[in-house]
Amino acid sequence: MNYFEPLTRFVDLTNGTIPGAHVVQRRYLEDLRGLFADTAAEAALLDENPLLYEVHEAAVIPKEDGHLLFSTTVVRPGTVGEEYFMTKGHYHARADRSELYYCLAGEGLLLMQTPEGRVDAQPMRAGAACYVPPYWGHRSINTGNEDLVFLAVYPADAGYDYGTIAEGGFAQIVVAGAEGPRLVPNPRYLGSGARD
Ligand code: PA5
Ligand code: NI
Numbered sequence: 001m002n003y004f005e006p007l008t009r010f011v012d013l014t015n016g017t018i019p020g021a022h023v024v025q026r027r028y029l030e031d032l033r034g035l036f037a038d039t040a041a042e043a044a045l046l047d048e049n050p051l052l053y054e055v056h057e058a059a060v061i062p063k064e065d066g067h068l069l070f071s072t073t074v075v076r077p078g079t080v081g082e083e084y085f086m087t088k089g090h091y092h093a094r095a096d097r098s099e100l101y102y103c104l105a106g107e108g109l110l111l112m113q114t115p116e117g118r119v120d121a122q123p124m125r126a127g128a129a130c131y132v133p134p135y136w137g138h139r140s141i142n143t144g145n146e147d148l149v150f151l152a153v154y155p156a157d158a159g160y161d162y163g164t165i166a167e168g169g170f171a172q173i174v175v176a177g178a179e180g181p182r183l184v185p186n187p188r189y190l191g192s193g194a195r196d
Pocket of ligand 1: 027055071073087088089090099138139140152154
C-alpha cells in the first residue's frame with residue numbers, strides 16, 4: 001500500500017494565513033468584474049482595484065476521491081456601492097460534493113443557492129461550523145468591519161464550477177442598510193439556465 005503521509009498545518013489565528021501554504025490565491029475586484037449589482041460603483045472602484053479576498057491552500061493533496069482539501073479564506077471588509085465584499089461563489093464541478101466551513105474570525109454570511117434559485121443564508125462568526133450540502137452553490141460575504149476568516153474542508157475531487165454563478169448570478173445579494181446587512185433580490189440575476 002502506498003500510504004499518503006499525515007500532515008498538520010497551523011492557521012495563524014491573528015490573520016487567517018497558513019504559514020507554509022503551498023498556494024495563496026488573491027482575488028481583486030477585476031477578478032469579480034460583473035458580479036456586483038451596482039455596475040457604476042463597480043466601474044468607479046476598478047481604478048483602485050482593491051484586494052477582496054485571499055485563499056491559502058494548506059497543502060499538496062491529491063485531487064482524488066477519498067482525500068480532503070482544506071484552505072483558509074480571508075475576505076476583506078468593504079463594499080461596492082452598498083454591496084459587501086464577497087467571494088466569486090461557485091457550485092462544485094462534481095455537484096454532489098459537500099463542504100464544511102469553520103469560521104475563525106469576523107462576521108459575515110454564507111449565502112447558498114440551489115440551481116433553481118432557492119437561497120439560504122447562514123451566519124458566519126468565530127465558532128460557526130457551516131455545512132454546505134451537495135448541490136448548493138456557495139459564496140461568503142463579509143458584513144463586518146474586520147477580515148472574515150474561515151477554514152474550508154471539502155472532498156478533493158469536488159472541483160469548481162464558477163461559470164454558472166459568473167453568468168447567472170445569485171438570486172439575492174447582501175447590501176448594507178441602516179439596520180445592518182439585508183438580503184435583497186439581485187436585479188442582475190439570470191438563473192442557472194443563463195449559460196444555455
Ligand atoms: O472551497 C471553497 O468553497 C472555498 O475555499 C472557496 O473556494 C473560497 O472561499 C473562495 O471562494 P471562490 O472559490 O468562490 O472564489
Ligand atoms: Ni466550495
